[in-house]
Amino acid sequence: MRILNGTEMWNAVTLTEVMDAVEDAYAIHKSGRYTMPDRFCAARGGDLMLYMPCFLDSFIGTKMLAEFPDNPKKGFPYLSGLMILNEAETGQPAAVMDGGTLTAMRTGAVSGVALRYLAPEACTSAGLVGCGTQGLHQLLYACAVRPLTDLYLYDLHVPDPGPFCDRLREKLHACGINRGIRFHFCRDARSLAEQSEILISATQATDPVYPDDEALLKGKCLIAIGSWKPDRRELPDAVWKLCRFAYTELPYACEESGDLAIPLASGLLSPDRVRYMEDLIQDTKEGRPHEQADTRCFKSVGMGIFDARCAQLICEKARQKRIGAEIAWDS
Ligand SMILES: NC(=O)c1ccc[n+]([C@@H]2O[C@H](COP(=O)([O-])OP(=O)(O)OC[C@H]3O[C@@H](n4cnc5c(N)ncnc54)[C@H](O)[C@@H]3O)[C@@H](O)[C@H]2O)c1
Structure with a gap:
């Protein structure tokens, strides 16, 4: 063994x-x-x-x-x-x-795959809310799939993201990603969202981490991997007014995560707009790309x-x- x-x-x-x-x-x-x-x-x-x-x-x-x-x-x-x-x-x-x-390796990779299929090829900026273990690996894979040069960081409880940046720089280097990447520390999630094309949240937040503001979130590619309980969510309602589809892994995600369960219960999100990443991947590979809005979102709860x-x-x-x-x- x-x-x-x-x-x-x-x-x-x-x-x-x-x-x-x-x-x-x-x-x-x-x-x-x-x-x-x-x-x-x-x-x-x-x-x-x-x-x-x-x-x-x-x-x-x-x-x-x-x-x-x-x-x-x-x-x-x-x-x-x-x-x-x-x-x-x-x-x-x-x-x-x-x-x-x-967990960190595969959750980062799950988001990396979502970015392969949802994020515009030329994205150069990404924002991360939640500078913890998952967050670090989310950015690592994001840098591997898109030519990111500017990373925006915000965390409610981490006053000095310096050590986080040092760890990420080390990991990027170890993985052969050596382009000069600039780190920016944001005072709140609004300023982070203003500057980032990709928005990743990896927190235990109980309430949405971004302001409920359609103008702020329009055109973004959102990845939400945290807050997997039915009464918790990272995404505000504005996301579901902007996205055509909610991508996730499996039907169970609609019960387990408040990010899907709450807008489904309120009627803001209808069940026919919930789509599965496995279908997006296969359809794209077989030349049947999904008709997307310019705002896109992947909600992950993980699976064994x-x-x-x-x-x-x-x-x-x-x-x-x-x-x-x-x-x-x-x-
Ligand atoms: N989708 C999946 O497959 C998957 C896999 C693993 C972990 N997770 C989830 O990801 C989340 C993060 O896990 P982790 O291991 O990185 O935890 P962690 O504690 O290492 O990091 C989370 C960070 O988020 C910050 N944070 C919490 N609430 C916040 C808020 N409202 N605004 C801004 N920052 C906030 C914390 O200060 C912390 O630094 C958890 O909810 C976990 O359950 C999901």
């Missing part, structure tokens, strides 16, 4: 390979060649344990994630966990890897199939490159 820490996982794969694995996960989801029960969530107070099994053809992936809201105050990450891969043929354990790294497919990629590449420790069971 192979054991991989976060650094080894990053050394095993490239950003493009992870995004291609995410596209493949969408194709597998569309084909139905998988078994993925609803994610099981165990809670004590505000602390959550999420268990996400998924059977693919060659591996079974089970991600176990701890979401502990008070962790950042204690100096620990908000999300942490483990990913376990078992051989699909025999059920034998194949690999264990860092679930926090896998992304974790399983990306972990499969990491495991196979790590085996080829002899990265990580191999341990033998003696049972």
